[in-house]
Amino acid sequence: MDIGLLKVFMAVAEEGSISKAAQSLNYVQSNVTARIQQLEQELKTPLFYRHSRGITLTSAGQTLMTYTEKILNLLEEAEKAVLDSPIPKGSITVGSDTTAAIRLPSILSAYRGKFPEVEVHLEIGSTDHLINAVLQYSVSGAFVDGPVEHPDIIQEFIINERLGLIIPETMDFRGLRTIKDKTLLILNPDCMYRMQLEEWLRDEGFRLAKVMQFGTMEGLLGCVKAGIGFVVLPVSYYNKLNVKDGIRCYPFPERYREVPTVFIRRRDLYMTSAYHKFIEELKEHLPEAVSCGARASES
Missing domain, CATH: 1.10.10.10 (Winged helix-like DNA-binding domain superfamily/Winged helix DNA-binding domain)
Known part of the structure; x- marks a missing residue:
C-alpha cells in the first residue's frame, strides 16, 4: 500500500x-x-x-x-x-495544564539558552485534553496531574504539588466548617484537586456543597476575590501570583495535600535528544513545593 x-x-x-x-x-x-x-x-x-x-x-x-x-x-x-543527533535541534511540542505552566517560563528560558537550535511549542489544556493529545500524537509529551494509568502511556514523576485552599481575604477560616456551605470554583470538573478536597471533606464528615465551573484562571480567582467561593490550587501557583490582594491560602493537611505532577508520553514515541535534555533541564530547575505561610485546621 x-x-x-x-x-x-x-x-x-x-x-x-x-x-x-x-x-x-x-x-x-x-x-x-x-x-x-x-x-x-x-x-x-x-x-x-x-x-x-x-x-x-x-x-x-x-x-x-x-x-x-x-x-x-x-x-x-x-x-x-x-x-537525531547528540546536539539537540529541531522542535518539540510540550503540553501543560494551567497550574503546571506557571513553573515553565524560567525552565524554557534556561533550556533555550543552552539549546538555541530547538524551537519549543507549548500547549495549555486540562489533564483530560492533554492525555488525549498525547494519545493522538498532537503533542509529544505533557505535564499533567498524576498518576495516569493507560497501556499506551509512559509517565515519569516530576514533582509533588502541595495543595492549598484559596479563599477570600474576608473569610474567617476556621477549618472545613468554614467552607462546607460555600461554592467550589473549578476549571476542570474531574481534576485531582477536587478529588483530594472531597476525600478530606468526607473523612471529616462533610460533603461538597456547590460547584461552579470557569473557563479561565483569571475569572476563577476574580470570583474568589469577590467572595463567590473558594478554589483548590497548588501552593506553588499561589506563591507565584503577582497580585494576592483579596485572597489568602491555607495548605491542606499532610494526608491530603500532595498531588503528583507527571510527564507523560506515548509508549511508542521516540524520545529525541532534544526531549531528553528538556526533561533534564526540568528536573534541574524545579524547586520543591513550599508552604504558603499559613496552617490549616483539621476540622
Whole structure:
C-alpha cells in the first residue's frame, strides 16, 4: 500500500471534503478523487460515504484511519530517530495544564539558552485534553496531574504539588466548617484537586456543597476575590501570583495535600535528544513545593 495514498486518505478524512483536502495538499481535486478510488479498489471496500454535506468515513474507513495514524506517526518517529543527533535541534511540542505552566517560563528560558537550535511549542489544556493529545500524537509529551494509568502511556514523576485552599481575604477560616456551605470554583470538573478536597471533606464528615465551573484562571480567582467561593490550587501557583490582594491560602493537611505532577508520553514515541535534555533541564530547575505561610485546621 502506497504511503502517498494513505496521506491523501488521512487529509480527506480530516477535512471531510475532497475539495478541502485538495486545497490542503495543494493537489487538483481530480487527483485526490482518483487516489481515493485507487485505495478503495485496492482494499475492495468503500472508505467514505458520499452525501450532500461532504463525506464521512465508513466503518472500514474508520478502521483504516486508526492504522493510518499509527503508520504515519511511526514513519515520522523513524525519521526523527535516523536524523537525531547528540546536539539537540529541531522542535518539540510540550503540553501543560494551567497550574503546571506557571513553573515553565524560567525552565524554557534556561533550556533555550543552552539549546538555541530547538524551537519549543507549548500547549495549555486540562489533564483530560492533554492525555488525549498525547494519545493522538498532537503533542509529544505533557505535564499533567498524576498518576495516569493507560497501556499506551509512559509517565515519569516530576514533582509533588502541595495543595492549598484559596479563599477570600474576608473569610474567617476556621477549618472545613468554614467552607462546607460555600461554592467550589473549578476549571476542570474531574481534576485531582477536587478529588483530594472531597476525600478530606468526607473523612471529616462533610460533603461538597456547590460547584461552579470557569473557563479561565483569571475569572476563577476574580470570583474568589469577590467572595463567590473558594478554589483548590497548588501552593506553588499561589506563591507565584503577582497580585494576592483579596485572597489568602491555607495548605491542606499532610494526608491530603500532595498531588503528583507527571510527564507523560506515548509508549511508542521516540524520545529525541532534544526531549531528553528538556526533561533534564526540568528536573534541574524545579524547586520543591513550599508552604504558603499559613496552617490549616483539621476540622
